[in-house]
Amino acid sequence: MRIAIVEDEKENSDLLEKFLTDYANENGLSFCIDKFGDGLDFLARYKPVYALVFMDIKMPNIDGIETARRLREIDERVGLIFITNLLNYAIRGYEVNAVDFILKPVKYADFSSRMNKFMKYRAKNQQKQIVLVCNNTKYCVAVDNICWVEVVGHNLNYHLLGSVLSVHASLVSAEESLPQAYFVKCNSGILVNLNYVKAIERDSVCVNGEWLPISRPKRKSFVAAVTKHIALR
Numbered sequence: 001m002r003i004a005i006v007e008d009e010k011e012n013s014d015l016l017e018k019f020l021t022d023y024a025n026e027n028g029l030s031f032c033i034d035k036f037g038d039g040l041d042f043l044a045r046y047k048p049v050y051a052l053v054f055m056d057i058k059m060p061n062i063d064g065i066e067t068a069r070r071l072r073e074i075d076e077r078v079g080l081i082f083i084t085n086l087l088n089y090a091i092r093g094y095e096v097n098a099v100d101f102i103l104k105p106v107k108y109a110d111f112s113s114r115m116n117k118f119m120k121y122r123a124k125n126q127q128k129q130i131v132l133v134c135n136n137t138k139y140c141v142a143v144d145n146i147c148w149v150e151v152v153g154h155n156l157n158y159h160l161l162g163s164v165l166s167v168h169a170s171l172v173s174a175e176e177s178l179p180q181a182y183f184v185k186c187n188s189g190i191l192v193n194l195n196y197v198k199a200i201e202r203d204s205v206c207v208n209g210e211w212l213p214i215s216r217p218k219r220k221s222f223v224a225a226v227t228k229h230i231a232l233r
Helices: 010-027 039-045 064-074 087-096 108-125 171-177 216-232
Strands: 002-006 032-036 052-056 079-084 100-103 129-134 137-142 146-152 155-160 163-167 183-187 190-193 197-201 204-207 210-213
Touching (some): 002 010, 010 108, 171 183
Parallel strands (some): 002 052, 079 100
Antiparallel strands (some): 155 163, 183 190
């Protein structure tokens, strides 16, 4: 499980990392932890591959609430736990669908209790996920965050919400790992998530704001798949 810590104070960031390591060891889990020093750096480097984000509220440049608002524009589903020393700020976290909050100074007993709550929440709401290997790094990606997949040379570019991961693989392997009910080819080299189709005009389809080509052999079956998908929503 990939987790991000967004905290400007190194001492607090290191403490959260230690607590996560201890919790993982106690529960037979494995966490991959990335740490960010402020909200702007986090947003600039963000990829929708995290299961959980720990967000400090009081930070320089932009605070945690504003960072979370911008995060929700690119990822509505990632788990979010606020870290704060002011209860009224924590309550504001529910405006951006925070799962929980922890008051400073963070104690392990409280941290462990909140993690138990989150793990139950995650088990109940977990989406189908796939593992992608990009530049020797493994990313666990929610299928619903994949807008389309395209062949580029000998690689596949997975276009996620707000980012792209390049993977050495074939389109056939992508088709096998993704739900065929709503991942459909618009041409021989592009696999589209029908949930992100916004419009179709002649030989093009708009997918999450980008226009992609529809080939003549695929047009009839692709349009039929889109029509059926809309009817079933």
